[in-house]
Amino acid sequence: MSIPKDLVAASATPLVLSILSRGESYGYAIIKRVRELSGGQMQWTDGMLYPVLHRLERQGLIQARWRVSETGRKRKYYRLQNNGAEALKKQRSEWMLVFSTLKTSWEDLPCLT
Amino acid sequence: MLDLNEAIGNWRAGLSEQEGCRATDIDEMEGHLRDEVEQLRATNLSEEEAWLVAAHRLGDSAWVAREFAKVNEGAVWRNRLFWMGVALLAYFLTDYLARAASLACVTLAALGGLEGLGLSVVSVTAKLLTFGAALFLLAPGLLRGGYGMRFYGATARPWGRILLVGAIVALFWAAGFVCVYITPLLAVRAVGLQKYAQMSGSAAYAALVWSALLPLVVAGLVIYLHPTRWEEAGE
Numbered sequence: 001m002s003i004p005k006d007l008v009a010a011s012a013t014p015l016v017l018s019i020l021s022r023g024e025s026y027g028y029a030i031i032k033r034v035r036e037l038s039g040g041q042m043q044w045t046d047g048m049l050y051p052v053l054h055r056l057e058r059q060g061l062i063q064a065r066w067r068v069s070e071t072g073r074k075r076k077y078y079r080l081q082n083n084g085a086e087a088l089k090k091q092r093s094e095w096m097l098v099f100s101t102l103k104t105s106w107e108d109l110p111c112l113t
Numbered sequence: 114m115l116d117l118n119e120a121i122g123n124w125r126a127g128l129s130e131q132e133g134c135r136a137t138d139i140d141e142m143e144g145h146l147r148d149e150v151e152q153l154r155a156t157n158l159s160e161e162e163a164w165l166v167a168a169h170r171l172g173d174s175a176w177v178a179r180e181f182a183k184v185n186e187g188a189v190w191r192n193r194l195f196w197m198g199v200a201l202l203a204y205f206l207t208d209y210l211a212r213a214a215s216l217a218c219v220t221l222a223a224l225g226g227l228e229g230l231g232l233s234v235v236s237v238t239a240k241l242l243t244f245g246a247a248l249f250l251l252a253p254g255l256l257r258g259g260y261g262m263r264f265y266g267a268t269a270r271p272w273g274r275i276l277l278v279g280a281i282v283a284l285f286w287a288a289g290f291v292c293v294y295i296t297p298l299l300a301v302r303a304v305g306l307q308k309y310a311q312m313s314g315s316a317a318y319a320a321l322v323w324s325a326l327l328p329l330v331v332a333g334l335v336i337y338l339h340p341t342r343w344e345e346a347g348e
Contacts, residue, residue: 027141028148046149047172050142051180058184071148076141 003042012044012052014095017088020062020080026069027053027076053078061087115161120168121146127174132189133182146171202282207247209289213296214243216316220300223312232312236319 019025019033030053031046056062061084069075080088121143128134128142146167153163171177182189218239219232227235301309336342 026144028145031145045172045176046145046170047142047177048180050138050145050177051184054138054181054184071151073144073147074140075144076137 008042008044008048011095012048013056014088014091016049016052016056017061017080017084017091020078021085021088024077024079026078030078056084059083115164117150117160117164120164124168124174128178131175131178132192133178133180133185135181135185135188138181138185142171142177203248206282206285206289207244209286209293210247211240211244213289213292215240215319216296216300219312219316220296220303223304223308228311229315230318232315233319233322236316237322240319240323 015034015037016030019030019037025033027046027049031044031049034042034044053062053064057064057078061081062078063081064076064078066074066076124146125139125143128139129136146164149167149170150160150163153166154160158166215236219236222232222235297309300312304312
């Protein structure tokens with residue numbers, strides 16, 4: 001299933017924050033994790049992630065540093081900051097509210113599939 | 114057979130030409146591409162197939178650059194201001210040279226017995242010719258030097274080149290500055306104060322033509338280079 005662009009863009013920030021809340025990570029691994037979490041259903045255009053990461057870094061929600069990876073290449077690792085954890089908490093309750101509202105509104109609809 | 118390093122080199126070059134990505138942004142995405150290619154190779158794709166899939170998944174370069182430009186707004190504007198500065202510098206340099214050369218020619222003409230309107234014509238012609246020549250000689254050098262010093266695109270800052278270009282600019286500037294202040298002194302000494310005053314009168318008319326003409330030429334250039342003209346032409 002292809003998810004519309006604006007929905008992908010809106011969910012990118014909480015998704016990235018959530019993945020980083022499990023520990024330090026880098027761009028490629030984050031994208032792989034998104035694929036896994038959605039069972040391969042959510043396809044990002046990979047290039048979208050990096051501007052998102054840089055924006056979060058600028059906002060001070062995550063911190064980046066270059067390190068040499070096990071493959072010998074330089075890699076930029078991102079780590080969640082305290083601000084980021086708080087932002088994640090807030091976004092999580094917002095998304096839960098949206099989700100539960102939608103769910104409730106769909107409960108009395110006849111099954112569409 | 115695809116050469117992965119060459120393909121990545123081309124991809125880097127394409128992205129650097131666009132406004133928006135800094136060199137470190139491109140480094141980061143290069144790492145991503147290499148990881149993806151490695152991963153895809155492990156699923157039995159050829160290097161070429163793996164590269165095509167990885168590049169496609171990363172997204173079209175123009176789009177990626179636009180997304181980055183939104184985040185790197187500050188750097189994008191610094192880059193634009195940099196080029197405006199280069200252009201302004203080129204203008205000052207050529208103007209210094211043109212003024213000095215024009216005065217030298219007028220002095221020579223006055224020594225040769227020319228007066229009045231003739232001197233005005235000499236003044237404007239000499240200025241135009243020097244200005245044009247200096248611009249055509251200086252501008253490519255400045256542009257090329259500036260191109261190597263862009264805020265993003267180049268992986269490392271080429272300090273040797275920065276110093277060289279800086280030295281050339283400083284030299285031209287000093288020379289132009291000296292020209293503008295030394296030539297009048299030499300001119301006064303050569304023709305005497307009274308004649309110099311007459312020359313200045315003629316040159317003032319020339320300056321009037323010049324300051325009316327140059328903005329018109331620049332306005333014409335701006336109209337000619339206006340982006341919409343080229344978009345229609347499909348360039």
